[in-house]
Amino acid sequence: MNSKSRLHIPHPPARPGEKPDFSYLQISPAGVVARPDVNAHARDIESLAYDMVRVLDDDHSAIGPWHPHLDPQDLQVALRHIMLTRIFDDRMLRNQRQGKTTFYMKSTGEEAVSIAQCMALEPGDMCFPSYRNQGLYVARGRSLVDLMCQCLSNTRDMCKGRQMPIMYHWREGRIFSISGNLTTQVPQAVGWAMAAAIKGEDDIAATWVGDGSTAEPDFHHALTFASVYQAPVLINVVNNQWAISTFQAFAGGERRPFAARGLGYGIPGIRVDGNDFLAVYGVTRWAAERARKGYGPTLVEHVTYRASGHSTSDDPSRYRPKEEWDDWPLGDPLERLKQHLIALGEWSEDRHETLNEELEKHVMDCWKEAMSYGTLTDGPKLDPDEMFEDVFAEMPEHLKKQRAHLKKLRS
Amino acid sequence: MANMNMIQALNSAMDIMLARDPAVVIMGEDVGYFGGVFRCTDGLQRKYGEHRVLDSPISEGGIMATAIGMGVNGLRPVAEIQFADYIYPAFDQIVSELARLRYRSAGDFWAPVTVRTPCGGGIRGGQTHSQSPEGIFTHVCGVKVVMPSNPYDAKGLLISAIEDDDPVIFFEPKRIYNGPFDGDANKPAVPWTTHPKGDVPEGYYTVPIGKSDIVSAGTDVTILTYGTMVHVAEAAAQRGNIDAEIIDIRTMIPLDVDTITSSVKKTGRCVIVHEATRFSGFGAELTATVQEECFWHLEAPIQRVTGWDTPYPHAFEWEYFPGQERVVEALELVMEPA
Ligand SMILES: Cc1ncc(C[n+]2csc(CCOP(=O)(O)OP(=O)(O)O)c2C)c(N)n1
Ligand SMILES: [Mg+2]
Numbered sequence: 204m205n206s207k208s209r210l211h212i213p214h215p216p217a218r219p220g221e222k223p224d225f226s227y228l229q230i231s232p233a234g235v236v237a238r239p240d241v242n243a244h245a246r247d248i249e250s251l252a253y254d255m256v257r258v259l260d261d262d263h264s265a266i267g268p269w270h271p272h273l274d275p276q277d278l279q280v281a282l283r284h285i286m287l288t289r290i291f292d293d294r295m296l297r298n299q300r301q302g303k304t305t306f307y308m309k310s311t312g313e314e315a316v317s318i319a320q321c322m323a324l325e326p327g328d329m330c331f332p333s334y335r336n337q338g339l340y341v342a343r344g345r346s347l348v349d350l351m352c353q354c355l356s357n358t359r360d361m362c363k364g365r366q367m368p369i370m371y372h373w374r375e376g377r378i379f380s381i382s383g384n385l386t387t388q389v390p391q392a393v394g395w396a397m398a399a400a401i402k403g404e405d406d407i408a409a410t411w412v413g414d415g416s417t418a419e420p421d422f423h424h425a426l427t428f429a430s431v432y433q434a435p436v437l438i439n440v441v442n443n444q445w446a447i448s449t450f451q452a453f454a455g456g457e458r459r460p461f462a463a464r465g466l467g468y469g470i471p472g473i474r475v476d477g478n479d480f481l482a483v484y485g486v487t488r489w490a491a492e493r494a495r496k497g498y499g500p501t502l503v504e505h506v507t508y509r510a511s512g513h514s515t516s517d518d519p520s521r522y523r524p525k526e527e528w529d530d531w532p533l534g535d536p537l538e539r540l541k542q543h544l545i546a547l548g549e550w551s552e553d554r555h556e557t558l559n560e561e562l563e564k565h566v567m568d569c570w571k572e573a574m575s576y577g578t579l580t581d582g583p584k585l586d587p588d589e590m591f592e593d594v595f596a597e598m599p600e601h602l603k604k605q606r607a608h609l610k611k612l613r614s
Numbered sequence: 615m616a617n618m619n620m621i622q623a624l625n626s627a628m629d630i631m632l633a634r635d636p637a638v639v640i641m642g643e644d645v646g647y648f649g650g651v652f653r654c655t656d657g658l659q660r661k662y663g664e665h666r667v668l669d670s671p672i673s674e675g676g677i678m679a680t681a682i683g684m685g686v687n688g689l690r691p692v693a694e695i696q697f698a699d700y701i702y703p704a705f706d707q708i709v710s711e712l713a714r715l716r717y718r719s720a721g722d723f724w725a726p727v728t729v730r731t732p733c734g735g736g737i738r739g740g741q742t743h744s745q746s747p748e749g750i751f752t753h754v755c756g757v758k759v760v761m762p763s764n765p766y767d768a769k770g771l772l773i774s775a776i777e778d779d780d781p782v783i784f785f786e787p788k789r790i791y792n793g794p795f796d797g798d799a800n801k802p803a804v805p806w807t808t809h810p811k812g813d814v815p816e817g818y819y820t821v822p823i824g825k826s827d828i829v830s831a832g833t834d835v836t837i838l839t840y841g842t843m844v845h846v847a848e849a850a851a852q853r854g855n856i857d858a859e860i861i862d863i864r865t866m867i868p869l870d871v872d873t874i875t876s877s878v879k880k881t882g883r884c885v886i887v888h889e890a891t892r893f894s895g896f897g898a899e900l901t902a903t904v905q906e907e908c909f910w911h912l913e914a915p916i917q918r919v920t921g922w923d924t925p926y927p928h929a930f931e932w933e934y935f936p937g938q939e940r941v942v943e944a945l946e947l948v949m950e951p952a
Contacts, residue, residue, distance in 0.1 A: 208664060209665070210664075210668075210671075212664040212665075212668070218647070283840040303736040305928070306738070356929035360929070362928075363929075364927055364928060364929025364930060365740070365741065365840055365927045365928060365929070366740055366741065366928055367738075367739065367740035367741075367742070367743070367928050368928075382742070383699065383740065383741065383742025383743065384699070384700060384702070384703075384742060385672060385700075413673075415672045416672055416718055418671035418676065419672060419673050419674075419675075419703060420675055420676075420703065421703075422674065447643070447644050447648070448644045448647060448648035448649065448669075449644060449648075449669050449672075453669055453670070453671050453672075454671055454672065455671070510874045516651070521648060522647060522648050528697070536705065559937070567691065579929060582938060585929055585930075587930045587933040588921065589930075590924055590930045590934065591922070591924055591928045591932065594923070594924050594925070601893065601923060602922075602923060602924070606893075607923045609922070610934060612939060613933070613944070
């Protein structure tokens with residue numbers, strides 16, 4: 204044995220051709236993790252960062268102190284949102300494959316995070332998402348046509364052709380503009396929350412970041428400021444196990460759960476089953492109430508799995524076994540909520556099938572409408588003059604000159 | 615000789631340097647097992663092991679800072695920043711540390727880091743996968759700045775960069791990874807097999823840092839350009855039927871002033887073409903240099919053809935990209951009789 208130091212190089216448990224192995228995952232049984240008071244001191248609830256809050260058990264019933272006791276109607280709405288998000292993602296992937304859009308990123312397998320959290324937050328709460336939170340738009344009721352028009356960069360594109368597909372924003376819906384640069388939104392959410400507190404308002408901020416992106420220094424800026432000022436913010440790490448081709452261990456997930464990152468800063472960390480709609484909802488209610496009542500920030504780690512490729516530019520079969528998603532021990536969030544509703548006697552396979560067809564048709568109709576406003580190649584087009592707008596609030600002379608130059612070239 | 619595209623040429627350069635020099639290490643996001651999102655490091659981890667080709671956490675500042683530390687401790691790191699648009703989290707480590715280490719320690723410490731990063735647009739990457747930030751780095755004292763325009767130069771320059779004891783920021787125009795691109799997006803893509811500079815020696819060779827390349831000799835006007843725009847400029851000169859001397863700058867720092875000025879003194883006219891935005895872009899430095907050195911030889915004001923001073927828009931990619939038409943327009947302007 205070599206006694207000299209060597210680097211530890213993290214490895215995923217399985218590569219293509221090998222058998223998936225999720226034995227590294229610590230999973231608590233449903234219902235066993237205690238729910239502390241919302242004013243608990245971070246120091247007294249450290250175990251929440253290591254356990255896993257789960258509400259849905261293997262028999263599809265909801266148990267334990269984190270059970271949010273939602274009405275069945277609300278659960279049906281949630282299921283509808285999750286199904287719609289999934290159908291939307293599938294359709295948009297196909298549209299990209301057919302050359303209608305240039306790029307797409309799916310949220311398949313992790314839809315419950317955005318949907319449950321958005322439903323648990325208040326409408327005035329401000330969301331600072333990553334690029335894999337399209338469920339926020341679905342849950343807050345933005346028209347899919349609007350999202351599709353953005354992906355098409357067409358005449359109704361909210362970004363006026365300036366951003367790649369999926370880089371949405373929604374000022375009225377309180378969802379911040381998505382950046383291509385990872386993790387920048389996390390400390391910005393903290394600043395937004397600080398402003399709410401400075402202004403004496405009740406709104407809180409919530410933000411989402413991937414496991415891999417926690418390695419960026421911005422994540423640590425966020426924790427420091429949130430901790431120092433006890434800002435009313437909910438910081439969510441969506442640990443879907445992969446960051447493009449690198450396993451979550453490359454962001455340090457092998458040593459301690461991401462939820463435990465909060466502890467060093469005195470911020471409570473909660474690790475939750477991200478594919479358990481009820482657990483995510485329950486944890487979000489707890490953290491939102493804590494923030495709103497002035498007890499400060501919470502860091503939540505959602506344990507989930509990125510079922511699709513990173514994006515349409517990615518081929519995951521090059522770096523992970525194809526069967527991983529089937530073997531994922533926390534299952535499919537859609538299927539688990541559906542089975543829970545069926546167990547409650549509030550849903551059936553027939554109703555599911557009917558709703559599925561309705562949503563498929565709705566998404567197709569939205570797509571047809573969106574296409575009628577143009578695509579990058581066909582139909583009506585945005586005016587290239589738009590390119591020079593909004594660089595500044597008021598266009599300076601040099602941009603006016605450049606705009607005129609382009610106009611002359613095009614005439 | 616073998617036919618290589620730019621990705622294979624860069625891969626070959628790193629392969630050779632990993633084999634020749636045990637101090638060379640490669641680090642970056644997705645560069646190891648996966649071989650990089652553009653596949654430039656494909657197969658290198660398998661060949662040289664996980665201590666030579668390292669996947670990194672997603673932290674550009676961390677990549678840069680640890681590369682500096684490794685460089686100080688005798689290694690020769692080649693750090694990949696996945697897109698030039700994501701280099702800014704590493705900015706402080708580059709500007710305040712990497713660039714100035716030798717100076718502030720009076721030569722006692724230095725870090726021979728090469729930073730490879732894909733730049734430029736034309737791939738529908740929108741504002742965060744299309745930028746050309748070379749001018750930001752040419753304003754920093756203590757880093758060399760390089761951008762090749764073809765596989766042959768890419769390999770030779772990357773080997774020089776890795777061997778260089780000074781830090782080098784090595785920009786790779788991603789639009790021409792797989793083939794030369796003359797700015798006409800409607801034409802079918804052509805591979806590097808169609809281009810003489812796609813012929814690349816399989817073994818070790820260098821292209822010196824600090825030397826421009828006269829891509830085509832001419833007498834009417836000098837075109838100063840680099841990266842993807844070399845190919846656009848060639849096509850534009852042909853289209854405008856102008857006998858242009860096209861100089862591929864290749865290395866912005868240090869700049870080959872002699873090649874530039876002797877050409878402009880000969881032609882008396884100068885057009886500068888780059889994809890980066892205009893205001894304070896590298897073209898401004900070239901303009902100033904030509905004006906200072908060649909003023910009495912100039913027969914027309916120097917023209918610049920650049921990206922507009924806006925972020926790179928997704929939908930208006932080809933209205934934004936300074937294509938052949940705009941280069942022809944500038945060539946005609948400088949050719950107008952006084
Ligand atoms: C500053 C910066 N560096 C690198 C990238 C390239 N990039 C885009 S997504 C990604 C992986 C992120 O993984 P993770 O945070 O786990 O989120 P997930 O995609 O799994 O949702 C990388 C490296 C980027 N967009 N921004
Ligand atoms: Mg991830």
